[in-house]
Amino acid sequence: MTAGLSCEEVIGKLLEYLDRELDAAAQLEVERHLETCRGCFSRAEFERRLRARVVETGDVKAPDSLRRRIRALVARY
Amino acid sequence: MGSIRPEPGSTDPGERIALEPGAANGVGGQATSDEHGRRQFFETEVERLMDHLYGMALRLTRNRTDAEDLVAEALAKAWAHLPSLQDLQCFEKWVFRILVNTFIGDRRRQARTPSDLSLGQDDGCAFSLFEKLHQPFLLWWSNPEQQLLDKLRREDIERALDALPEAYRIVVIMVEVQGFSYAEVAETLSVPVGTVRSRLSRGRALLQASLWRQASQLGIAVGGSGGDVP
Numbered sequence: 001m002t003a004g005l006s007c008e009e010v011i012g013k014l015l016e017y018l019d020r021e022l023d024a025a026a027q028l029e030v031e032r033h034l035e036t037c038r039g040c041f042s043r044a045e046f047e048r049r050l051r052a053r054v055v056e057t058g059d060v061k062a063p064d065s066l067r068r069r070i071r072a073l074v075a076r077y
Numbered sequence: 078m079g080s081i082r083p084e085p086g087s088t089d090p091g092e093r094i095a096l097e098p099g100a101a102n103g104v105g106g107q108a109t110s111d112e113h114g115r116r117q118f119f120e121t122e123v124e125r126l127m128d129h130l131y132g133m134a135l136r137l138t139r140n141r142t143d144a145e146d147l148v149a150e151a152l153a154k155a156w157a158h159l160p161s162l163q164d165l166q167c168f169e170k171w172v173f174r175i176l177v178n179t180f181i182g183d184r185r186r187q188a189r190t191p192s193d194l195s196l197g198q199d200d201g202c203a204f205s206l207f208e209k210l211h212q213p214f215l216l217w218w219s220n221p222e223q224q225l226l227d228k229l230r231r232e233d234i235e236r237a238l239d240a241l242p243e244a245y246r247i248v249v250i251m252v253e254v255q256g257f258s259y260a261e262v263a264e265t266l267s268v269p270v271g272t273v274r275s276r277l278s279r280g281r282a283l284l285q286a287s288l289w290r291q292a293s294q295l296g297i298a299v300g301g302s303g304g305d306v307p
Contacts, residue, residue: 015277015278015281016274019252019258019259021258021259042207042222043207046206046207046222046223047207049223049226050206050226050285051253053226053229053231054234054238054249054254054284055253055254056231056234057132057136057231057234057235057238057254058129058135058136058250058254058255059128059132060128060131060132060135061128061131062127062130062131062132062148063131063141065145066127066145066148066149067124067127069145069149070123070127070148070149071120073149073152073153073156074119074120074123074156077156077157
């Protein structure tokens, strides 16, 4: 634990911090805490990595049939 | 991120559009240089975004055929309403919003009962995979939570996402996969930002609980502290 926010407060704000939804001052406060608190830093890293895995699930290639369908749509109208 | 609000009178997110030939071309379907530029812009942007649109549609619908239909329907709406989009820089967010609203509109029409679009069981879930796995007194080379992430396969995560009640899944996908802000999600879904925040929090907790269950079944949850999973 460090001066400023407590670990509990940081954990409460962590997901919004990772979503960049905190105001600049709160974002900075969390950032400062993470620089010096190993436990909270580990949790933030875990959440970041998990999020990256979730993001991967949207990484797919659209089928050619869909591309053809859209091209036909635009050509027709 | 810029505003993604379409102009008044443009795409109503839940609206089903009867697309007529010339609909995107202005009055009387007159060919103009504007029209040519718009067509070129649309084709270029759609080509650039196609994989992302399909990826999001696939996560929303959980089905390849439905995902294709959803993207096609959303892009037909986007093409028909493109003239009403004043700031083309907003196209990307605008078209994703149309995709989500088209999905929601379709689901509402298909829902046989209101519960089909419900939030699922309100179980007060506040599950955290990290808290389940983290062991602060282990030496640095042992890191159960990171090991779990390494062992989870993409299909495990897809399954957990697909299992989320729809209202949570939509918000988690919009924020995590597509990078929408809470305000943008709130605007798209016509709900308060606080609702987005709570659905996101609940959705993430349910997602992590589901991953924990899968990891336990697969025997890849290392050093968990046990206990009930919602």
